[in-house]
Amino acid sequence: MSTLTPAEDELATPRVGIGPHLLSVADLGAEGIAEVLRVAEAFAEVERRSIPKVPTLRGKVVASLFFEESTRTRLSFETAAKRLSADVLSLAVASSAVQKGESLRDTIETIEAMGIDAVVLRHRSSGAPAQVARWVERAHVINAGDGWHEHPSQALVDCFTVRQVLAEARGAEPASLGVGCFEGLRIVIVGDVRHSRVARSEVLAYGALGAEVVLCGPSSLLPASLEGWPAKVAEDLDDAIAHADVVSLLRLQAERGSGSFVPSLREYTAGWGLTAERVRRLPPHAIVTHPGPMVRGVEIASDVADLPAVVATRQVTNGVAVRMALLFLLLGADSALEGLGGARG
């Protein structure tokens, strides 16, 4: 392995305590988000090396439990764990005891009995990670997306990506911007907010960092209540994006029945899709994020999806560094404690 770089040296001194679990962006707050972004920046540097692997979490076991299909999030977390030299235990739910009627609680307790340090959990039920966090004895629980509730690591990836683009435009290092660069930034989140865990996490993350968050979508796809959300609603997408710094497009989750909330996909696209005409209203500096997978022709026109302003591929690339940072911040502190002969309560 490579020798310690200044970036890694900086890692050795976490500034903000995080954990024991990451269930919601609210668990982090602005300080926690800033810390994740800071550490992720150091890992992004590691990733640019010829051998992008560090021994940081050697001997740790990370279990990846995806009770719902996912390609990019699962691969991203597993890659992140491997680059930190952790062992990855991946449960294929389709062929596991879950199919034989084993309960989530028994599955978790069985897996924890194998001596794991972290559970990366994706579940179709909102709140499942919060419940699992009550059942585990010592493992850290990381929410990799629960129902319509939250997808914290995705929102952190999005913040990281936005800062990266801002830094490039200013010719600065991303780390030098801190999180002050989000202050007053206008973020327009477009589409099926009601059923979107990405939207809930983004609202909390961007809101905590002082950005101005605007939601825009068919009324039937906005949540029943926005009481307590640090966000406003815009009626008209054309007006909203004309002043946007960032447009966050959400996927219309037709497979979850969201289709019945609007008269037709055609009508949805006409009102809330990022069409070739509409994209011209975007300010020149604005960027478009999308958590993937994209449904071209519905929430985004195919030609638009390939414009440089759309940073979806960059989000995927950044996903690994951000998730490395999360794993490091949640698990790395254990090593320090173990070294001192302490134990976590």
Place this chain on the structure above:
Amino acid sequence: MAEGAPTVVIRGGHVVGPPASRRADVVLEAGRVVAVEADVAVPAGATVLDAGGCLVAPGLVDLHTHLRQPGHEEAETIESGARAAALGGFSAVMAMPNTDPPIDCAADAEEVLTLGRDVACEVLVAGAITLGRRGEELAPMRELAAMGIRLFTDDGAGVQSGAVMRRALEYGRGLGVTLAQHCEDASLAAGGVMHDGEWSSRLGLPGMPAAAEEAMLARDLALVRQTGATMHFLHLSTKGSVALLAAARAEGLAVTAEVTPHHLALLDAAVEGYDPVFRVNPPLRSASDAEALSRALAEGIIDAIATDHAPHPPEAKDLPFDQAPPGMLGLETALGVALGALEGVLSPEEVLARMSFAPGAIARVGPADRPAACAQGGPLVPGAAGHLCVVDPAATWTPDASRSASKSRNSPFTGTTLRGRVRHTLYRGVPVVIDAEAQR
């Protein structure tokens, strides 16, 4: 049973009215109240129960109890549920018909009545309105009414078809029975697992809108107006329902309603940690709903408090929130929870009245419908049935569902502090609970 009943003196308590609230001892013999007087002489061989600092009230009547037998004995049996009821001060519970099989014929009703014959409280049976509770064809209500069944409901679900409900009300009117509705429009409630509002939006859980309850309530009130039938509304939970009901009562419709202690005491925000113990139907609502329900109870718009005691075994509640079945235990904690939630709104005596006199009348087991010697929820006067509870309104205690008489553990009140506890319960003149301990 009555022959075996001992002579009991309940000493030093405050007997609630009607006829009048007064300091008095109560003497029971052969299963009946024989004297209610201050400082009675204790007959030789009598069992003396201390009621110092306590209210002595008629045994409580629960209009809404899920005893789970037959079919789900892993959750509760008639025997265990009746014991939990006695500990909660109840001397009668109305067993809901959503068992497996549902109570939709004489044989099934007979089974529950037989199993309930020798337990710690009286077990009343509610029959299903429709066969299999499917909401399609009417159950044999005449046959069930002939067995003494006076309340019919498809509880667990509302009767979705307005046409079926209209026929049921017309038919039931001729039989002199009351139809009770679980107001929930299935198409509006579909998929919802908590109150649709601020918290469901924040937590990303599918919401069940208040309109799902109110739409069916409004429909049924129109049907009561149309048919002249008598109707009872189960576990109302929204401010809008209170407004609809208030208008119906002002109009003079023959309707009654109940509210649960948990809808008075708990709010939808309790779901924040996704603990399925807080999943219940109708869902826990907002603060303004709970406030409107308390006020409606105080103003007599809502008549009674009923538990909706709904046991589920631990494995059923150890699931993700949206997969766990709705329902929570209620019998043992009902009085303490209601007293706490209604503090400053209703006096303890008024709370007891809404858990005894009012539900007794709705269930048609009070003195208006039964001889005094076997009535439930009747005044404590000589000649009254020996169904009593002795309540210490100042006693504080901490419920622990793991020590519950119920076979299930799904109480949201475990570990909380309640004020007001049942000290003794008598059923047919026999002390079935003494000093908060079950005697059988």
